[in-house]
Amino acid sequence: TETSTQSQTVTISPVNSGYDVQNITATGDEDTKVQLQITGNGLVDDDGSESIISAKLTGVPEGYLVFVGDDASAPMAGHIGNGTWSIPLNNNELPAYIAVLAPDNESGTHTVNLKIYSGEEGETPTETTQAFTLTVNPVADGVTINPTQTSGSAGNDIGIHLNATMEDTDGSETVTLTLKNFGVGENVTFNAGTASYDENTDTFTITDIAHDELGSLTFNTQYNVSDTITVTAKTVETGNNDTSGDVTATFDVSVTGGTTRQPPSTARTKTTP
Structure with missing residues (x-):
């Protein structure tokens, strides 16, 4: 082998x-x-x-x-x-x-x-x-406001001087405002956003106000107004509806030359001889 x-x-x-x-x-x-x-x-x-x-x-x-x-x-x-x-x-x-x-x-x-x-x-x-x-x-970054007194004549557009500043100015956020205590019911119109009125609280809510509309916001009413308005503001992200925290302030309003509106309770009262 x-x-x-x-x-x-x-x-x-x-x-x-x-x-x-x-x-x-x-x-x-x-x-x-x-x-x-x-x-x-x-x-x-x-x-x-x-x-x-x-x-x-x-x-x-x-x-x-x-x-x-x-x-x-x-x-x-x-x-x-x-x-x-x-x-x-x-x-x-x-x-x-x-x-x-x-x-x-x-x-x-x-x-x-x-x-x-x-x-x-x-x-x-x-x-x-x-x-x-x-x-x-997207995140709502909020808005700051420092409103000042405003006045004008009934039937004319009157500026609302919020002196508002938004952190996010690229157009992705809108502002929602509440304005309380005009004292003339729903008889107020605004030049921006979409407004609704709550009679129980005498509060207007205005949504979808664009950043570039804040500085030129106005209201119009045929009635006389002399009161302090409480305003609350927040921002809303259009991408996902994220909402910032509220900020609140007050400002005085004076509207003259119009009709003086009586409170509803007074208007319904009849005087008996």
Whole structure:
């Protein structure tokens, strides 16, 4: 019996296995940093032979900022240009905190991509791309008012001097006003918004007043008025109906040259000889 022995060399070349990202959610309110919530198994080959080489976000809208680090105090990432931001790694791992900040008072939804490059040492990195929707919810930012006295003649348009200031002036918010104590029932009209009247509280509610209408708001009545009006103001986001807190103030109104309206209870009283 003869035995023959041969030796062969088998070469197993390393192959990049990639990076597993199953889902990314990124939802938050305007004027706040929106953190990316990333789920997945990470490096597919976990024997230590592969590592993350680099990472970046692409498709980030113009004017948006990216912050990267350990937590919400993280510094801003590096902007490469054309909506691309470099994501610095932490010991060859994705950082614990990645967030996007929209410009002031801006909301909306955008498609952004997270690109991760990983692989074996000496091999050309493999790109893993995960698209996600960045959602920035609109938030009503409110309005400040500092009304002053107003006066005029009955039957003419009379200015309501609210001296109002809105923080969000891009047109995404409208103003709702309540005006209480005119004392002439529903006999008042306004030049902006949509008005309704509550007889039980003698209150007008005016909705959908645009930002550029606040400075020229007027009312008109055929009746004499001499009273202190209580005004309450708030803003409403048109995108999701989010509502700001109320602000309240008072101002004096004087309307002359018209009809003096008697209170309803007095008007119904008959004088008996």
